[in-house]
Amino acid sequence: MTALAIIGGTGLTQLDMLAISNREIVHTPYGEPSGPLTHGILNGRKIMFLPRHGYGHTIPPHKVNYRANMWALKEAGAVCIFAVAAVGGIREDMDAGRIVVPDQIIDYTWSRVNTYFEEGLQQVTHVDFTYPYSKTLRETLIKAAYAAKVNIVDGGTYGATQGPRLETAAEIDRLERDGCDIVGMTGMPEAALARELQLNYATCAVVANRAAGRGEGEITMKDIEVQLGEGMSKVAAVLEQLVKLI
Numbered sequence: 001m002t003a004l005a006i007i008g009g010t011g012l013t014q015l016d017m018l019a020i021s022n023r024e025i026v027h028t029p030y031g032e033p034s035g036p037l038t039h040g041i042l043n044g045r046k047i048m049f050l051p052r053h054g055y056g057h058t059i060p061p062h063k064v065n066y067r068a069n070m071w072a073l074k075e076a077g078a079v080c081i082f083a084v085a086a087v088g089g090i091r092e093d094m095d096a097g098r099i100v101v102p103d104q105i106i107d108y109t110w111s112r113v114n115t116y117f118e119e120g121l122q123q124v125t126h127v128d129f130t131y132p133y134s135k136t137l138r139e140t141l142i143k144a145a146y147a148a149k150v151n152i153v154d155g156g157t158y159g160a161t162q163g164p165r166l167e168t169a170a171e172i173d174r175l176e177r178d179g180c181d182i183v184g185m186t187g188m189p190e191a192a193l194a195r196e197l198q199l200n201y202a203t204c205a206v207v208a209n210r211a212a213g214r215g216e217g218e219i220t221m222k223d224i225e226v227q228l229g230e231g232m233s234k235v236a237a238v239l240e241q242l243v244k245l246i
């Protein structure tokens with residue numbers, strides 16, 4: 001059976017509908033993951049869950065040990081990884097509450113450890129990353145959304161920024177000129193590390209706010225939290241269908 005893992009983002013530090021069987025502490029050669037892995041049953045299917053920012057939501061995007069997280073999931077037997085992520089909406093129709101399954105990424109992060117291929121190499125390694133997300137997993141997510149009667153945007157370019165501050169309006173203008181539709185702080189190096197470990201990986205992004213300069217007034221954490229609360233209940237419905245389709 002395909003081992004399925006869900007990575008929760010901001011707004012999803014626990015899966016309420018998961019019947020938890022046990023927690024597993026995994027140590028990795030790259031340090032500690034964001035927390036123990038939670039194993040359990042979701043809609044009749046065994047899955048594991050890891051909240052990217054820790055169970056108490058205390059690890060900011062630039063401090064997440066992405067290498068340890070992905071390594072721990074692989075070590076525990078994960079083959080398919082669904083990452084949930086909160087994002088800002090850049091494109092006009094990317095308004096708060098929308099769910100997007102991106103198909104491309106542009107990486108604007110810096111100084112994050114972003115590869116497993118850097119020490120003790122027998123030879124220099126470059127992985128193909130033309131299509132950063134798994135086609136099959138993206139299609140499954142879209143089918144699951146259809147089954148859950150949740151509107152979803154199929155495709156879009158995710159601009160990964162460094163954070164933890166939000167962007168300036170000019171930075172968002174630049175991202176838009178580059179072709180980004182949504183902006184978030186955790187998409188990279190997570191997706192690239194998944195590819196290096198040959199894990200199938202797709203993202204379900206929830207628009208929490210209009211990106212800087214695209215909405216009215218200041219972007220507040222409170223507004224983000226309110227929007228995410230609604231968005232995450234849609235994601236939960238999608239995940240419940242998803243586990244049946246894998």
Ligand code: HPA
Nearest residue numbers: 086087088183184185211
């Ligand atoms: N920018 C970057 N990351 C985000 C945003 C944003 O506007 N909203 C939620 N995560």
